[in-house]
Amino acid sequence: MKINALNLTNFRNIASLELQPAEHVNIxxxxxxxxKTNLIEALWLLTGAKSFRGAKDAELLQFGSGFAKVSASFFKEGRDQTAEILFTAKKQAQLNEIALPSVTGLAGIFCAVVFSPSHLSLIQDGPSARRRFADTCICQISPKFIALMSDYNRTLLQRNSLLKDISYSSYLLDTLDVxxxxLACLSALIVKNRKQYIQRLAVHAGEIYSxxxxxxxxxxxxxxAAGGLTDDVPDGQYKEWFLQALGQARAEDLKTGCTSVGPHRDDIDFEINGMNVRSFGSQGQQRSSVLALKLAESRLIRELLHDEPVILLDDVMSELDKSRQDYLLNHLSENQVFITCCDKGYFDALQNGKAFHMVKGRLQNEEC
Known part of the structure; x- marks a missing residue:
């Protein structure tokens, strides 16, 4: 996939912008x-995912404006296509000028991989950041996973509410089996998808980090997997395993009013040379680990969807040494890449690209 043009209107501090990027590297x-990050964020939103900065839709509108618009023309599957998102009181999306039921309809169509300093939370923060990373990745290659996660979260919320209500109305206990x-059925599907994805991702991430x-x-x-689900349990037996685990945890769950078993408690572990990255990795190693994950994500999209995703790198170079910077610049030639930085000097050796100077929401372009 290649972006031919990006147009922004009233998006954060950008009143009006038109970008015609180079085919490969864009600085x-x-x-x-x-x-700079606003531009990267706008591109990412076209994947149908939420802002990687955790922003609410209302925060994307330029101050004092009643709407914001992000649109792009891109080449994919042998033809030119368009995508657009309009942010008003209600968010609306179009693909090839046809209205979509929701923005998630762009998932799997406009494919991208994003890295920003906030993604260091994958290593530094708690398990929820790592679960969110895995789920976002899977949603790009399998949009049906979006509905699966929505169904699971809704069922989990309803079960937790029931656990609390049972303490006041004991007759409701009979409905807990349903x-x-x-929940066991949905948990089995989610864990199966996550484990298969992480296993494939680990192979590519290991090669890239090397x-x-x-x-x-x-x-x-x-x-x-939380609760003791080990690798020797076949995925065809996951539902039975979760049913048994939920039964064993029922007394404690009734006491706390919270479900203690399920994919909402799972985690992903990272090690460099056998040492836990979160506890013992340097900041450079942590950053390189996340970067390897992101580039591995790109490989998997290519492998599974037969498409080259756009790679979005926000402030990625500042804490990498020269050899790691060189690897990054010279191993992404098959993708269209957008990289932000404060100092253009990081890219003095770059050939066949474009540089764009961002000043107060406006772009000035120059050849590299």
């Missing part, structure tokens, strides 16, 4: 708070 440089069966570190270090990752 967006300038001082802080000029709008919710346990539904290249980033000049083969001096090895990265391993594995999915950790």
């Amino acid at each position: 967006i440089y300038g001082d802080n708070a000029q709008g 919710w346990d069966d539904r 290249g980033i570190s000049s083969k001096k270090e090895t990265l391993q990752m594995r999915y950790l």
Whole structure:
């Protein structure tokens, strides 16, 4: 996939912008708070996912404006296509000028991988950040997973409400089996999808990290299912396992009013040379680990969807040494890449690309 043009209107600090990027590497440089990350965020929103900055839709509108619009023309599957998102009181999306039921309809159509400093939370923060990463990745390659996660979260909420109500109305206890069966079924599907994805991702991430570190270090990752679900349990038996685990935890769940077993408690573990990255990795190793994950995500999209996703790198170069910067610049030639930075000097050796100077939400372009 290649983006031919991006147009923004009233998007954060950008009143009006038209970008015609290069086919391969595009550098967006300038001082802080000029709008570089806003441009990356706009591109990412076209995947149908939520903002990687955690922003609410109302925060995307330029101050004082009643709407914001993000639109792009891109080449995919042998033809030119368009995508558009209009942010008003209600968010609306179009694909090839046809209205979509929701923005998630763009998932799997406009494919991208994004890295920003906030993604260091994948390593540094708690398990929820790592679960969210895995789920976002899977949703791009399998949009049906969006509905699956929505169904699971709704069922989990209803079960938790029931657990609390039972303490006041004991006759409701008889209905808990129905919710346990539904939750076990959904849990089995989610964990199966996550584990399969992480296993495939781990292979690519290990290869990429080896290249980033000049083969001096090895990265391993594995999915950790909460409650003791081990790798020797066949995925065809996941539902029965969850049913049994929910039954064993029922007394405690009734006491706390909260479901203690399920994919909402799972985690992903990362190790470099056998040492836990979160506890013992340097900031450079943590950043390189997340970067390897993101580039591995790109490979999997290509492998599973037969498409080259756009790669969005926000402030990625500042804490990488020269060899890691060189690997990054010279191993993404098959993708269209957008990189933001404050200092254009990081890319003096770059050939066949474009640089765009961002000043107060406006772009000035120059050849590299």
